[in-house]
Amino acid sequence: MxxxxxxxxxxxxxxxxTPFDLIKAEHYLPAVDEAVKIAKENIAKxxxxxxxxxxxxxxxxxxxxxxxxxxxxxxxxxxxxANADEALQALAKDIYPKMSALSSDVSLDAEIFQRVKTVxxxxxxxxxxAEQTRLLEKTYLSxxxxxxxxxxTDKEKMRAIDQELAVxxxxxxxxxxxxxxxxxxxxxxxxxxxxxxxGILEGAAxxxxxxxxxxxxxxxxxxxxxxxxxxxxxxxxxxxxMWRAYAGRAYKGEFDNQGNILKIIQLxxxxxxxxxxxxxxxxxxxxxxxxxxxTVMGFLNKLLTASKEAGKKDVAELAExxxxxxxxxxxxxxxxxxxxxKLKEEKYSFNEEDLRPFFKLENVVxxxxxxxxxxxxxxxxENKEIPGYHPEVKAYEIYEEKSGKYMGLFYTxxxxxxxxxxxxxMTQFRSQGLINGEMKRPHVSIVxxxxxxxxxxxxxxxxxxxxxxxxxxGHALHGMLSECTxxxxxxxxxxxxxxxxxxxxxxxxxxxxxxxxxFARHYETGEKMPAELIAKVKASQQFQAGYMSCRQIQFxxxxxxxxxxxxxxxxxxxxxEDKATAETRLFPKMEGANSSCSFSHIFAGGYxxxxxxxxxxxxxxxxxxxxxxEKGLFDPEVAKKFKDNILSRGGTEHPMELYKKFRGxxxxxxxxxxxxxxx
Numbered sequence: 089m090x091x092x093x094x095x096x097x098x099x100x101x102x103x104x105x106t107p108f109d110l111i112k113a114e115h116y117l118p119a120v121d122e123a124v125k126i127a128k129e130n131i132a133k134x135x136x137x138x139x140x141x142x143x144x145x146x147x148x149x150x151x152x153x154x155x156x157x158x159x160x161x162x163x164x165x166x167x168x169x170a171n172a173d174e175a176l177q178a179l180a181k182d183i184y185p186k187m188s189a190l191s192s193d194v195s196l197d198a199e200i201f202q203r204v205k206t207v208x209x210x211x212x213x214x215x216x217x218a219e220q221t222r223l224l225e226k227t228y229l230s231x232x233x234x235x236x237x238x239x240x241t242d243k244e245k246m247r248a249i250d251q252e253l254a255v256x257x258x259x260x261x262x263x264x265x266x267x268x269x270x271x272x273x274x275x276x277x278x279x280x281x282x283x284x285x286x287g288i289l290e291g292a293a294x295x296x297x298x299x300x301x302x303x304x305x306x307x308x309x310x311x312x313x314x315x316x317x318x319x320x321x322x323x324x325x326x327x328x329x330m331w332r333a334y335a336g337r338a339y340k341g342e343f344d345n346q347g348n349i350l351k352i353i354q355l356x357x358x359x360x361x362x363x364x365x366x367x368x369x370x371x372x373x374x375x376x377x378x379x380x381x382x383t384v385m386g387f388l389n390k391l392l393t394a395s396k397e398a399g400k401k402d403v404a405e406l407a408e409x410x411x412x413x414x415x416x417x418x419x420x421x422x423x424x425x426x427x428x429x430k431l432k433e434e435k436y437s438f439n440e441e442d443l444r445p446f447f448k449l450e451n452v453v454x455x456x457x458x459x460x461x462x463x464x465x466x467x468x469x470e471n472k473e474i475p476g477y478h479p480e481v482k483a484y485e486i487y488e489e490k491s492g493k494y495m496g497l498f499y500t501x502x503x504x505x506x507x508x509x510x511x512x513x514m515t516q517f518r519s520q521g522l523i524n525g526e527m528k529r530p531h532v533s534i535v536x537x538x539x540x541x542x543x544x545x546x547x548x549x550x551x552x553x554x555x556x557x558x559x560x561x562g563h564a565l566h567g568m569l570s571e572c573t574x575x576x577x578x579x580x581x582x583x584x585x586x587x588x589x590x591x592x593x594x595x596x597x598x599x600x601x602x603x604x605x606x607f608a609r610h611y612e613t614g615e616k617m618p619a620e621l622i623a624k625v626k627a628s629q630q631f632q633a634g635y636m637s638c639r640q641i642q643f644x645x646x647x648x649x650x651x652x653x654x655x656x657x658x659x660x661x662x663x664x665e666d667k668a669t670a671e672t673r674l675f676p677k678m679e680g681a682n683s684s685c686s687f688s689h690i691f692a693g694g695y696x697x698x699x700x701x702x703x704x705x706x707x708x709x710x711x712x713x714x715x716x717x718e719k720g721l722f723d724p725e726v727a728k729k730f731k732d733n734i735l736s737r738g739g740t741e742h743p744m745e746l747y748k749k750f751r752g753x754x755x756x757x758x759x760x761x762x763x764x765x766x767x
Contacts, residue, residue, distance in 0.1 A: 093122070094107050096122055104518075116183060127153055134149045169261070173507055187254070195235060196243045196246065211224055229375070270343070283321050284321055285441045288316045324422070336681055339661075378585055384644075384648060392641050399634035403674045410423060443550070446611075446617040448611040449546065464727060471484065485497060499531070503537070514533070516532050517532075519578050530579060533564075538557075559592065560591065569731055570735075571737075577738045585705060589705045589747075596713045637703075708747065711756050714756075
């Protein structure tokens with residue numbers, strides 16, 4: 089291929105790392121067009137093959153057919169959420185539909201499907217190994233779940249639906265980002281910032297100065313700015329202003345997502361019905377550990393029964409505290425973080441800010457690396473020669489300590505910016521497995537929105553941010569330690585209600601003395617976090633567990649409601665949310681607040697009818713971590729079992745089978761309730 093486009097030329101960096109330094113916005117569209125053209129040529133070759141369809145000439149050939157298109161669009165979609173200016177964002181409306189069209193072209197091609205079906209029908213006589221069988225099954229299912237068995241008319245309907253969704257989902261998340269960025273609160277009165285820690289004020293002053301407002305403090309809806317304000321600001325009126333701005337993002341106004349939601353659920357419902365499913369939830373859950381909506385509803389309602397009374401007690405205790413100390417007659421949502429922090433301080437005699445000095449970002453990163461070394465024998469070496477897509481991005485080479493085997497690349501991107509969506513996630517620029525006929529190691533990345541360094545202080549994380557880093561690093565390990573043959577099955581390519589197990593289990597180490605001792609050092613004195621402070625942190629871990637559990641269950645039930653209700657009966661987004669969350673709410677619904685309009689996980693991410701996965705995986709992780717606690721937090725035998733049966737196996741077997749191989753039995757559903765002190 090004779091081209092000057094860096095996305096299409098061979099990548100010449102270490103291990104063919106992505107040449108971010110050479111890629112510009114104008115390269116993406118031509119590269120996608122060329123890569124789609126190559127994919128179509130590859131598909132045509134498969135169809136033209138006169139030999140009888142078999143695993144190699146059909147299933148494996150399909151696996152490789154759109155490698156380039158997936159690589160190019162994968163780089164784009166990662167940039168679109170992590171580092172997108174207006175020009176890059178604008179490409180979404182062209183790139184996503186092109187990729188969706190390619191996907192439809194393949195999955196709705198009758199000749200290709202006939203070949204796949206032939207291999208699938210003869211699988212018993214083909215002498216395939218377990219992984220080949222799994223890839224074949226997954227390929228066949230991918231076709232049928234994308235319309236291969238439909239009539240010609242219905243195939244066209246399906247194609248149109250997928251095209252429309254390919255535009256609506258990015259539009260939804262773009263609205264959330266723009267609505268988040270649109271709010272700015274400048275303060276210049278000392279009384280307005282009373283209660284806020286000095287480090288937070290320093291960061292707010294630096295942000296204001298960067299925007300030409302020297303001498304003021306700037307607060308925004310990015311989490312490192314928003315959460316501390318709600319937690320520490322004494323000024324209740326301003327807390328309310330911040331809370332309302334955050335709770336009403338993309339609801340009404342310029343970046344309103346209500347129309348997008350109604351359209352998205354309508355299209356997803358139509359799609360599920362075309363395929364013969366009752367609704368979207370029914371369709372999604374057919375390929376999950378939970379299997380069906382009844383199981384999910386039963387699971388969430390069982391947790392709700394265990395959590396709701398505890399949640400009510402948590403709120404009553406908070407209301408009592410606020411009344412006693414500040415004479416509050418009624419506690420409101422914008423008071424929760426503020427009084428929780430005060431109550432926690434009274435109960436456990438420490439506050440979140442006491443922890444920050446022990447969590448310098450660089451030390452915490454070193455800490456997760458040490459965990460990876462002690463548990464799984466991995467080492468990390470920064471390589472400054474490998475380009476990042478932003479000056480703050482670092483790249484590391486990963487090695488197996490004992491054998492010296494190269495295990496892949498790891499990128500980190502930690503701070504908020506206006507070109508980055510909120511939240512934290514793990515992603516990959518290259519999956520582990522066969523690519524271009526060669527076994528390749530993965531290129532894994534984690535993207536977060538943590539507290540930035542200030543002119544006088546390094547980045548000092550909150551305890552919540554530390555847990556987030558451990559969480560995303562758990563996902564990263566799932567990618568790094570993958571030892572599969574095919575990229576479609578490797579790493580995190582597992583059922584969505586299983587994918588959170590590796591991430592959530594990692595958070596546990598950040599709550600244990602043995603884990604914290606590895607990295608929690610005071611950023612100025614270098615001394616370890618005192619044992620009594622760790623004991624207080626540990627004692628506080630069940631604090632407001634009922635309230636927090638109800639909140640997660642609320643999101644899970646709301647997600648299920650959106651995806652299992654007939655959309656023709658929904659005309660008012662807010663009224664529907666109100667009804668769907670009635671059972672789980674511990675506060676009355678507030679005018680102008682709406683969670684659905686900024687719920688990117690379910691309307692712009694992969695979590696539609698899948699948000700319950702977080703609670704589901706919490707059961708798995710609580711049960712799995714009990715095993716580590718029985719044998720020792722860094723027990724090599726348990727760690728090896730976890731690595732060999734879960735982290736390295738991707739989606740090569742049913743998750744329950746993998747879990748049983750690790751644990752010796754199915755998970756105990758009460759493990760989570762035990763951990764949270766709810767039974």
